[in-house]
Amino acid sequence: MAQQATVLIIDDSPELRAVVGARLRASGLFDVVGEGGDGGAALMLAHEHQPDLVLLDTSMPVLDGLECLPLVLAVSPESKVVMYTGFQSAGLADRARELGATDFVEKGAPLDTLVERLWSHVGDPRPRQGPSRSRALRLARPDDPEPRAQRVLDEHLERYREVFDQATIGMATLTLNGSIVRANRALVQLVGRPAGDLVGLDYGVLTRQHGEQLDDALARITEGGEPVVSFEHPIGTERVRTARLTLTPVRDSGGAPLYVFAQVQDVTTELALRRSEEDFRLLVGAVKDYAIFMLDVHGRVASWNAGAAHIKGYDADEIIGQHFRVFYPESERASRHPEHNLAMALRDGVYAEEGWRIRRDGSTFWARVVITAVYDDAGRHRGFAKVTRDQTDQRAHEEERRRALEQQAHLLTVTAHELRTPAAVIDGAVAMLRDGGDDLEPHERRKVLEAMSSSALRLQRLITDLGTASDVQAEALALSPEPVSLRAALVTSVDRVRAAHGAAARIQVRVDHDVDLVADPSRLGQALDNLLENAIRHGRPPVAMSGERTARGIRIAVSDAGPGLQPRLVDRVFDRFAHAGPTAGSGLGLYLVREIARLHGGEASYVDDGSGRPAFVLDLPAQPEIPRS
Structure with missing residues (x-):
């Protein structure tokens, strides 16, 4: 049997590292000699182990994959580096290869494909004998039945694609140079070209000699750091229309743009109506x-x-x-x-x-x-x-519309990014348990199952938060109040978060005297979960949760051992879509905490009294006047 290839796994998701590491070990082809969660760890581990291969994530805190790639090759010249990314972009792949990457693999690819791709760069190209190789080949059999879990996962993975492909306005993914990577059906119909002709095409070609506006817009995003840029241009061949193009960058953990999300809307009728309206008002x-x-x-x-x-x-x-x-x-x-x-x-x-x-x-x-x-x-x-x-009112309305477009684009981008990693974890874990689970060690099987559970809970929480935020925005969120034990509510929430995070969730609970309050237990639990998730994700362990009776009702406080919020975030931390840093989530969690508190007649706040232990506080009346659903 040929010697195993040594490999480093560098990714900021411990769940993904666990699943990929277990699969590489189970293949019998690789010896995983180290794992890390950021570029700094990649450099130290590469220098220490001089591995045959480094599997390197694109988006990581501190030092992202593209910045880290040439440094890894400098400290370990003989290593081959394969970029492992959650972003779909031909321009990103080309840039990685220019910097020395051997290959570029998307996280949506099956783990068996990942094993084969990695082995093709470091292993013997001849067919490998033994049970591990035969197992890898067996994964590709077309007659294997698809389990129910895989079908459920596929449905989750297709949701975002369906939103993209079935949207009524044109949507596209562009490289930073303006080349189209992916286009939806609405854009294909608007431009009047076959879908296959659009992939790889410079979008400037579609603007009918307005390419300089596109170049300027891309420069304002990549060089000027603008979050949203829009302009109008003619579009189409036989039937020329007017389109409004809105560009929003998708950035990595360091804030650098990876690719550009484009929305293309036919505004021909809108412009004609606007001109006609202006003429009418001028006359009348x-x-x-x-x-x-x-x-x-x-x-x-x-x-x-x-x-x-x-x-x-x-x-x-x-x-x-x-x-x-x-x-x-x-x-x-x-x-x-x-x-x-x-x-x-x-x-x-x-x-x-x-x-x-x-x-x-x-x-x-x-x-x-x-x-x-x-x-x-x-x-x-x-x-x-x-x-x-x-035009004072019109200018204010235009500014409001621009902010709405920014929020819409931000929500689409963040939702896609938040779904990609847990979906990849579940996909890889299901495939591995289905086809090679019998060969896993008990502790590896446990780690894989824990990663699946954590990722599933993360998807479920994101979907719940998005639905609740929609109800809040539409003023359709009603409550079903009932007597609730304070101690039981806090302990139940802590148990849920511990189940999702495992040993990483070091949480202390203190309720000196249990009391009852009137609240919607489901919504209260959602608010408590979001406070704990926020502390675990952005703070430092241990996390402390306490509940007590006050003169005005009930106070629940959540704190951690971290330094607290940056001063610039304090005034807007409960705003919708407020976020900061590469580990930021959807920007909905704390917003929903405040809205749920207010629906109960209470309030959410951030308290820093100089004690060195700042906390997020939820104040609720013991007997509120709550509209029933």
């Missing part, structure tokens, strides 16, 4: 909604309508004869911006812009301005027509 509602007046050739106000009086606050006898620069902020007057606008209108015939303007009372408003040079029949310049509209 000009007196109220528009300031329409004339300037002489020097820029002095020569006429004034009721709309101008309404928007700017001047009566006609107060403003006629004054220079229109009185409407501009002081800084723009100093830079002679009003005179520049007249010069542009005289040169080009018309000049348009948006900016802040000053009312008579000194208040400001956001104005959309059009200045048109006016000539008589003989071609002599007679002055300027100026139309001003107050």
Whole structure:
């Protein structure tokens, strides 16, 4: 039998390391000589063991895989490095190979495929004899029955793909250079090209000579760090439409963009309706909604309508004869911006812009301005027509829409990322137990089952939080209150979290005197679970949970041995989608804790009294007035 290949496994998920390590050992082909959870560990272990192969995660805290890759090769030149990633991106794979990676494997691939891929880089290419090799080959038999657990897993893995493929607006994954990696059906229909023609195509080709806008947008994401960039461009071949492209980067644990998520929406009808609406309002509602007046050739106000009086606050006898620069902020007057606008209108015939303007009372408003040079029949310049509209409310609505798009894009990105690792753990564990479980050592089987259980609970909690957040947003979350034992509620929550995290969940519970309160036990448990998960994920062990009666009701506190929140996060830690750092989750957990507390008539807060043990606190009334479902 040929000698085993030595391998390092570097991934920030201990569950994934357990499953992959067990499968590699069970194959009989590999000797797992070390495991680590970040790039620093990868460097030390590679230098110490000089392994044949390093399986290296792309996204890790402290030092990500791409940054770590050339350093690993420097300290262990003979090692082959295979990138193991949860992100789907051809550009990312190319970049990894440029840095020296031997191969690039997605975490969604079956573990048997991973074993074969790894062995192809370090092992004997001839067929290997013995039970381990025959077992690996047996995994590929087409007549193997698919167990129920595998079908359930496949359904979970397909959920995000279905959302992507069946969305009514166009969606695509782009490399950082703008090449299309994946496109959904709506985008295929919008551009009028076969799906196969889009993969690998530069999206700039679809913009009909607006590629420079795409390049600028990508530069603003990769170099400027902007979270969302949008622009409109023509699209299509036989039937040209107008599309609004919204780009959002998907970043690694170090904040560097890995690839770009694109939303492409057909706004042709919307734009046509908007233009028609503006024309109608100009004709019918000009007196109220528009300031329409004339300037002489020097820029002095020569006429004034009721709309101008309404928007700017001047009566006609107060403003006629004054220079229109009185409407501009002081800084723009100093830079002679009003005179520049007249010069542009005289040169080009018309000049348009948006900016802040000053009312008579000194208040400001956001104005959309059009200045048109006016000539008589003989071609002599007679002055300027100026139309001003107050766009303050519209600007606020546009900002609100932009924030909604950011939240939507963030939720899609985070949900995909949060699902990928537990799905990969369950997929690998199910395949291994199905096809090679009899050959596992008892402690390895236990580790695999614990990893499956932990990952399943993580998926279930994410789905529950997403559903609850949706109900809260729609004001549809109702409660079913009943008497609840404080001690029982805390102990039950601790048991659930311990079951999900195993030995990593070092939690201390203290309830000096048990009391009853009226609450929805399911929602209360969800809030307590999220507080404990937050402490385990972001704090340091041990975690402490206490409950006590107060003068106003019940107080539950959760703390850990960590330093507490950064000051910049304290004021927004309970906001929806608030997150920080590479270990951040969906940004919904603490938001739901606060909303559940408020529905019970209580409040959630973060308390740092200088004792060195800051805590998240849940204050609930013992007998609240709760609307029943």
